[in-house]
Amino acid sequence: xxxxxxxxxxxxxxxxxxxxxxxxxxxxxxxxxxxxxxxxxxxxxxxxxxxxxxxxxxxxxxxxxxxxxxxxxxxxxxxxxxxxxxxxxxxxxxxxxxxxxxxxxxxxxxxxxxxxxxxxxxxxxxxxxxxxxxxxxxxxxxxxxxxxxxxxxxxxxxxxxxxxxxxxxxxxxxxxxxxxxxxxxxxxxxxxxxxxxxxxxxxxxxxxxxxxxxxxxxxxxxxxxxxxxxx
Amino acid sequence: xxxxxxxxxxxxxxxxxxxxxxxxxxxxxxxxxxxxxxxxxxxxxxxxxxxxxxxxxxxxxxxxxxxxxxxxxxxxxxxxxxxxxxxxxxxxxxxxxxxxxxxxxxxxxxxxxxxxxxxxxxxxxxxxxxxxxxxxxxxxxxxxxxxxxxxxxxxxxxxxxxxxxxxxxxxxxxxxxxxxxxxxxxxxxxxxxxxxxxxxxxxxxxxxxxxxxxxxxxxxxxxxxxxxxxxxxxxxxxxxxxxxxxxxxxxxxxxxxxxxxx
Amino acid sequence: xxxxxxxxxxxxxxxxxxxxxxxxxxxxxxxxxxxxxxxxxxxxxxxxxxxxxxxxxxxxxxxxxxxxxxxxxxxxxxxxxxxxxxxxxxxxxxxxxxxxxxxxxxxxxxxxxxxxxxxxxxxxxxxxxxxxxxxxxxxxxxxxxxxxxxxxxxxxxxxxxxxxxxxxxxxxxxxxxxxxxxxxxxxxxxxxxxxxxxxxxxxxxxxxxxxxxxxxxxxxxxxxxxxxxxxxxxxxxxxxxxxxxxxxxxxxxxxxxxxxxxxxxxxxxxxxxxxxxxxx
Numbered sequence: 001x002x003x004x005x006x007x008x009x010x011x012x013x014x015x016x017x018x019x020x021x022x023x024x025x026x027x028x029x030x031x032x033x034x035x036x037x038x039x040x041x042x043x044x045x046x047x048x049x050x051x052x053x054x055x056x057x058x059x060x061x062x063x064x065x066x067x068x069x070x071x072x073x074x075x076x077x078x079x080x081x082x083x084x085x086x087x088x089x090x091x092x093x094x095x096x097x098x099x100x101x102x103x104x105x106x107x108x109x110x111x112x113x114x115x116x117x118x119x120x121x122x123x124x125x126x127x128x129x130x131x132x133x134x135x136x137x138x139x140x141x142x143x144x145x146x147x148x149x150x151x152x153x154x155x156x157x158x159x160x161x162x163x164x165x166x167x168x169x170x171x172x173x174x175x176x177x178x179x180x181x182x183x184x185x186x187x188x189x190x191x192x193x194x195x196x197x198x199x200x201x202x203x204x205x206x207x208x209x210x211x212x213x214x215x216x217x218x219x220x221x222x223x224x225x226x227x228x229x230x231x
Numbered sequence: 232x233x234x235x236x237x238x239x240x241x242x243x244x245x246x247x248x249x250x251x252x253x254x255x256x257x258x259x260x261x262x263x264x265x266x267x268x269x270x271x272x273x274x275x276x277x278x279x280x281x282x283x284x285x286x287x288x289x290x291x292x293x294x295x296x297x298x299x300x301x302x303x304x305x306x307x308x309x310x311x312x313x314x315x316x317x318x319x320x321x322x323x324x325x326x327x328x329x330x331x332x333x334x335x336x337x338x339x340x341x342x343x344x345x346x347x348x349x350x351x352x353x354x355x356x357x358x359x360x361x362x363x364x365x366x367x368x369x370x371x372x373x374x375x376x377x378x379x380x381x382x383x384x385x386x387x388x389x390x391x392x393x394x395x396x397x398x399x400x401x402x403x404x405x406x407x408x409x410x411x412x413x414x415x416x417x418x419x420x421x422x423x424x425x426x427x428x429x430x431x432x433x434x435x436x437x438x439x440x441x442x443x444x445x446x447x448x449x450x451x452x453x454x455x456x457x458x459x460x461x462x463x464x465x466x467x468x469x470x471x472x473x474x475x476x477x478x479x480x481x482x483x484x485x486x487x488x489x490x491x492x493x
Numbered sequence: 494x495x496x497x498x499x500x501x502x503x504x505x506x507x508x509x510x511x512x513x514x515x516x517x518x519x520x521x522x523x524x525x526x527x528x529x530x531x532x533x534x535x536x537x538x539x540x541x542x543x544x545x546x547x548x549x550x551x552x553x554x555x556x557x558x559x560x561x562x563x564x565x566x567x568x569x570x571x572x573x574x575x576x577x578x579x580x581x582x583x584x585x586x587x588x589x590x591x592x593x594x595x596x597x598x599x600x601x602x603x604x605x606x607x608x609x610x611x612x613x614x615x616x617x618x619x620x621x622x623x624x625x626x627x628x629x630x631x632x633x634x635x636x637x638x639x640x641x642x643x644x645x646x647x648x649x650x651x652x653x654x655x656x657x658x659x660x661x662x663x664x665x666x667x668x669x670x671x672x673x674x675x676x677x678x679x680x681x682x683x684x685x686x687x688x689x690x691x692x693x694x695x696x697x698x699x700x701x702x703x704x705x706x707x708x709x710x711x712x713x714x715x716x717x718x719x720x721x722x723x724x725x726x727x728x729x730x731x732x733x734x735x736x737x738x739x740x741x742x743x744x745x746x747x748x749x750x751x752x753x754x755x756x757x758x759x760x761x762x763x764x765x766x767x768x769x770x771x772x773x
Contacts, residue, residue, distance in 0.1 A: 007340035042313020052275025080276030106237035110244030123687025131715030167463025199464025201378030210703035211354035217563035270627030
């Protein structure tokens with residue numbers, strides 16, 4: 001397939017073009033970057049038309065649907081079209097009507113805020129708080145005395161829930177009493193800092209893993225699909 | 232009126248959707264379903280917002296003949312290629328994203344390498360930044376460094392064995408450092424630093440005798456860090472963020488926060 | 494001595510980049526078989542898929558794009574393999590615009606061909622709909638209300654698979670879903686848990702990018718999700734559990750070397766830094 005071969009050469013060129021940014025900004029990088037922005041905007045329009053707007057219109061016109069559903073769909077489509085008054089062109093054509101686009105956006109924002117309030121409370125705050133206040137010694141692990149290594153590992157895992165309990169409380173103390181930290185409170189906040197530093201360290205280690213697995217896969221593409229050196 | 236109507240709409244829809252959550256019965260469930268479908272349809276149109284501004288911005292740059300106008304031209308050309316190719320593929324294959332559509336060629340060979348490589352070069356910067364910034368300046372930064380190192384090595388095969396020489400060098404250097412600065416202090420401060428020095432040095436030397444043990448321990452330790460201290464820290468941080476976002480959402484619903492009306 | 498320490502503490506970034514490039518490329522030629530030691534959360538995610546029976550339904554949500562490809566695509570392919578082997582019915586959807594749609598289609602077409610699975614009989618691609626929160630609530634009543642048509646534009650109830658999907662009642666909704674496997678590169682995974690798991694009690698497992706993974710551990714500890722596959726290490730373990738050798742197994746060796754090299758640089762920097770401090 002000649003198209004596949006051309007495709008791989010283009011892909012390899014664009015990969016190298018972006019990689020060249022490592023040695024400083026340059027015209028080839030800028031070229032590739034602008035292609036990226038243009039292409040993704042084009043894809044975005046096609047996606048919106050093909051997967052969202054056209055199916056909605058189809059649904060509004062579908063005679064097999066109940067008349068109520070069709071009416072409501074048409075109303076939503078009209079609201080959707082109202083959103084489009086926000087497009088820059090209309091600010092020149094009908095500047096006095098642009099504010100109407102705020103109505104559907106206000107609806108979307110209102111619904112979004114309402115759902116996220118309920119979801120945060122029901123789906124995060126409650127279950128996460130409950131999972132913090134567990135028996136401080138994990139019933140899933142037993143202290144294992146067969147070897148020093150097993151002892152140490154099993155000890156750490158057994159006291160895990162205790163670490164979580166103290167860790168969550170102390171980190172929250174560090175967050176919420178940021179002005180007056182004296183005596184016991186200061187000690188607890190110190191523990192909070194330690195927990196946060198370990199957390200940030202872990203996140204950083206994971207971030208390095210993520211960025212490099214992507215970078216390695218790009219080099220793998222260059223070496224195997226393009227140059228055919230490996231495999 | 233231009234701001235009052237949107238604020239009222241936000242208030243009603245926000246309160247309504249929260250109230251509906253507490254009444255899971257007909258016909259209220261139907262109203263919830265209806266609002267969610269409206270939400271989907273309106274969001275579909277909203278996907279188009281912003282794209283016109285992008286294109287017009289670059290169009291103006293070309294008209295003004297800015298010094299980077301050639302890139303703007305490239306952007307606009309690639310936008311229209313993606314757009315018309317998509318429309319053509321929709322017509323020719325019955326859908327642009329159908330698995331045999333040629334539109335996917337454009338994705339596979341142009342969009343995918345650009346997007347993936349764009350994010351991958353961050354790897355270089357994060358590596359050089361970690362070299363520059365990860366210095367054991369005090370207790371906090373040492374903890375950050377050690378936890379990152381343990382997680383990095385615990386998350387690859389052979390990580391434990393590779394970690395041993397690093398651990399040895401680090402402990403010896405850190406131990407000698409504390410031994411050195413302990414001489415500059417007196418009383419409890421000196422004792423504490425002597426203690427740390429002896430601890431680090433003995434840990435470093437101990438590695439020689441228990442290298443097998445340490446290499447097996449590192450993966451478990453990184454696992455433990457992820458499951459317990461990391462869980463605790465993340466939970467506390469996200470709890471804080473969640474409480475903040477609830478407050479922000481309430482401000483939006485009650486019309487105090489009006490940033491979205493512009 | 495002084496000069497060496499200064500050099501160690503202030504290595505030029507271009508030297509670091511060059512060393513990293515070599516550390517990535519050279520190991521790729523070795524192609525060794527590395528040992529894997531899957532962690533508990535990965536094994537549990539694997540078992541959650543493995544415990545599905547014939548005609549159970551798995552809903553897969555591919556919420557990522559090319560920038561998460563090496564971390565999540567291998568897991569997606571193995572999950573599809575597991576499901577097709579057991580004749581589990583697969584539903585594919587995305588919140589991640591065209592990127593999620595296309596990476597999902599690529600994987601499912603590839604694996605389905607290998608197992609001779611037929612579109613509309615064994616699996617269905619629902620496609621993309623905007624408005625994450627609306628979609629999640631809408632699906633709780635009837636999938637047809639959100640996805641009246643599949644991504645080909647045909648009504649989803651016109652396919653043969655639909656009769657299997659609806660099970661005992663007349664509609665397809667969360668009650669029929671046996672497992673939701675989310676592939677997440679962003680915040681949509683949080684919405685899946687906080688809305689769909691909390692409200693409708695759907696069983697969930699996730700494969701997430703390494704950047705997101707630390708933030709998903711609280712959900713795992715609170716048993717809101719049954720399993721978690723994080724980053725390339727997770728993908729590598731997941732492949733090894735299935736005894737398959739995919740992209741993750743091929744590139745893992747470079748990951749080992751790169752992590753070690755970064756650690757060398759951090760150590761060199763610190764040794765230079767500390768000794769310089771002692772010397773004053």
